[in-house]
Amino acid sequence: MSRPAHLTHLAAQDDDPFEGTAGDRYFNRELSWLMFNRRVLEEACNTAHPLLERLRFLSISGSNLDEFFMVRVAGLKGQQLQEVEKRSVDGLTVSEQLSAITAEADRLMESQQAVWGDLRTALDDARFHxxxxxxxxxxxxxxxxxxxxxxxxxxxxxxxxxxxxxxxxxxxxxxxxxxxxxxxxxxxxxxxxxxxxxxxxxxxxxxxxxxxxxxxxxxxxxxxxxxxxxxxxxxxxxxxxxxxxxxxxxxxxxxxxxxxxxxxxxxxxxxxxxxxxxxxxxxxxxxxxxxxxxxxxxxxxxxxxxxxxxxxxxxxxxxxxxxKFPPFTPRFPERIREFGGDCFAAIKSKDIVVQHPYETFEVVLAFLKQAANDPDVVAIKQTLYRAGKQPAVINALIAAAEAGKSVTAIVELKARFDEEQNLYWASALERAGVQVVYGFIDWKTHAKVSMVVRREGAGYRTYCHFGTGNYHPVTARIYTDLSFFTADPAIGSDAAQMFNYITGYVEPTSLTCVSLSPRDLRTRLMALIDAEIAHAQGGRPAAIWAKMNSLVDTAIIEKLYEASSAGVDIELVIRGICCLRPGVERMSERIRVKSVVGRFLEHSRIWAFGNGANLPNDGAKLFISSADWMPRNFDRRVEYMLPILNPTVHDQILDQVMVANLIDTEQSWTLEPDGTYTRVPPGDRPFNLHRYFMTNPSLSGRGAALESAAAVPTLSLPPW
Structure with a gap:
């Protein structure tokens, strides 16, 4: 992939490093979030969307703002009352942040009321009053x-x-x-x-x-x-x-x-x-x-x-x-249908990745239900961060326990605004005989992992599901997330150690694939960035692609600045908060940040490293994760990072999902060096990543049954 013309002239090592204040190096976390919520509100103004979908975006911006005040602003108010002197990463005092937040939030609320007035008039014309x-x-x-x-x-x-x-x-x-x-x-x-x-x-x-x-x-x-x-x-x-x-x-x-x-x-x-x-x-x-x-x-x-x-x-x-949007029915992976609906046989044959909501969350439920009903399954271990009010996952675990299997559920009580629901599910699970564990007092268990141990022949095989989202059937219809299924013994061993770490505080000693926070995830990520820096310094192509919800951690940001200065090309797809300031001479010239806001909420976490070649390439180091790049995810949560080694899954995530996010022009915004976001122009050949995945089957889950069907359009990065 060649770089955009406005970046190709940059010399990575000749200029002195950028020096400036904290405000020059970082954007404020809270103000960045308010900018994200304004992008959500802008979708309520997007005439390409049907009227009630625009109204939905307006309502989301309102409920988002409520939660922001109840949690983030409340936290700052608490610091102010206790006279805490801690400054934000951009150098603002608590009082300065509150003043700026209040002004921007008031402007946002004025905009919401104006948008409501416009929508109300348009709805009147549509006989909706x-x-x-x-x-x-x-x-x-x-x-x-x-x-x-x-x-x-x-x-x-x-x-x-x-x-x-x-x-x-x-x-x-x-x-x-x-x-x-x-x-x-x-x-x-x-x-x-x-x-x-x-x-x-x-x-x-x-x-x-x-x-x-x-x-x-x-x-x-x-x-x-x-x-x-x-x-x-x-x-x-x-x-x-x-x-x-x-x-x-x-x-x-x-x-x-x-x-x-x-x-x-x-x-x-x-x-x-x-x-x-x-x-x-x-x-x-x-x-x-x-x-x-x-x-x-x-x-x-x-x-x-x-x-x-x-x-x-x-x-x-x-x-x-x-x-409203035309109705959309998610696909069930053909790979599993080819095995007569036997999830274990399909996964044993080859790793599978499923992208929600384009492929149905029912496949995750089918995996758990089969585990509950299979007489050869002896144990199920499951993390539950947000399960919602839909009992499908809970019922599968209860059925497994009632069938005499050993079932362990790690229920996170600290899942904000889901605490009450999680307490209810924990009680129901315990009554059925499930071993319920609440994890660490200080850390949230945010990793989304299922582990099924099955008796096969003279031994046991472990089947795992790693998700970038929650075990929540409702949000799985609107959040874009990945579900990765594998029977790889090394990954199964790592998953077992992770569960023992959470349930019994047994420190993992021999993880071979999975990285965990707060144990080593940030360290491992830093090492991967350092490897790209070494490639750039050695005259080899060096590139990083990363997709996540938020980027706040200053240590990672500084390492990305170092990588940019060394000549690493960095593409970031960050839906929400971004404290990194891109495109600044001698600091972040080679970093570009975009945000995708559209019909579905981008939620998957995907990280790719060129490994001595331009991205995408077959030898790239590719990972999925439950974590955003935020201090809380690295220091105060149990999160996982998992390498993707299967070639087909690797191609689907890197060449399909990541490329589609990078080339989207209909739902994308670019973060400018001054902190503003500008909508990406559609261009002569507009591309909508959500529409693409709604109309094309995945590579990993399509199976032989679809080989005779029309080919999935190949995605490629444009020649900048």
Missing amino acids: VLRRDEIDDDVSAWLETHFREQVYPTLTPQALDPAHPFPFIPNRGLSVIFDLVRRSDGEPVRELVMLPAVTPRFVRVPGEVARFVAVETILKRFAPLLFPGYDILDAAAFRVLRDSDIEIEEEAEDLVRYFANAIKRRRRGRVIRLELETGIADALAAVLREELGGADAIITESGNLLGIGDLSMLVDEGRPDL
Whole structure:
């Protein structure tokens, strides 16, 4: 592969190394995340997408921002309150970061409201309506009044705000309406607050062929006279709170399960981080809310006429296929069908890699179900980071335990926002006889690995599944991830040592294939980059390709800067946060960063090293992993990095998946040296990597049955 013209003139070793401040070398982690969420929001403006898919992107940007405040901003607020002096990698103090975050988040929320206004108008034209209060006609009003009396009114509990009734607790993400009233009998002013129960649907659909929705707070304001008979309503405004939702682990916790059960309850009562007020709220009402909920900790903003943008996701469920992406049915790997659906026989024959969501997650479930039902399987070991609310994986493990097999499940209680669900699954597994282990107190077990031990002949064979994503049937439909299946004895031995490390703290001593964090993953990665530096210094081609969700670790970034200065060509596909500053003379001239945001969420972690030749090549060192390049993944999580040695799998991941990501022009953004992202122009021959994989079978899983079918189009990098 030849380099882009604007990089070919660079001399790697002649110039003095770049010197600058921390802000010159790195982008701020939090601001980089906000830039990612803006790219998500930009997809809501992409007219190439159907309207309800654009609405979905808008809702995702809203829920993303909520979580950002509940976790990241809450953490910074905590540091500020404790007067922590630690600076970010780009040299900002905590207060400077919070100031910059608040300004950018406010701009992002303004953009969300503007996008909602545009989408609402476009949806109106498509006979899909979200009615404002002044758009509700008499017929709709009559139906809504009945609905309010029967379905909403019984759930509401208005509370007066006066010395006898102190301001109530508002739960996290709680949406409420505050009223200023006057009692007609004596002219006495009264202030009331109504919290909308979490179980109340945010939007109510009016019956009829045409989709018409009304927000529940709109209904409450319209029919408030029914809730407050004998009062005149002067003002009413909605507001919403976001609370600190992070859970800090105490090393002294004697019972981790009980600790997390209590911590989840405390989370709901965390300090207010953001107070969102409806635009146009009366000064008197705003003053009360600021006093009662604001305090020194909260970031307060008037956030538009629709609070909780993330709640728009429920509208996407409306049955309007004309306003959504064409339906897509994932393929089942033909390789396994050729063996009569016998996963073990197919895997024993040759390693297989499956790319979700293009190939169905059902193959992972089939692997586990076969293990549960196979009388020759004696043991199953499984990590569970996020299994979601779908019980398919859990049921397979329970069935295996009930069939008398030895089943071990490593359930991660520290999987943020899935702690409660994981506690539930852990209890169900234990009741069935599964040995449930919670791993390390300090480290999250983030590696996604299944291990099945099967009696074959006079011995045993180990079958493994390594995933770059979670064992989560729902997210597997929208996250692009790899599932790698192998019966390689060396990898099986490494997997066994990994499980013993997590369950019994038995330090691995003889890993031959797998690298683990926090044991040696960063060290191994550094060595691979150093090898490319040596190739460049020896006059040989040197290249690195890496795909991940986030790049934050400064040690790795500095090593990449060193590699660039030595002459290594580096292509990074980073969907989200990137603290590395690319394209800076004498520092990162040979590094290019792109982000892909589209129909599916890019989630797989893939790393390739040229090994003395340009990429792609058959001799390249190729790895898949569960880890992003972040300090937490290297230092505070159990992660794996696995080499891909099978030639067919190697070709699929490197020549198909990585090349497709690099040549995509329809969903890609380029990170500029100043920190901005620019959309890649489609060019004369636009390429959409998601469409490519939706319409072409994989190399590894296609099998002989597809050999007579039309050839899979070969991908190649363009001549820059």
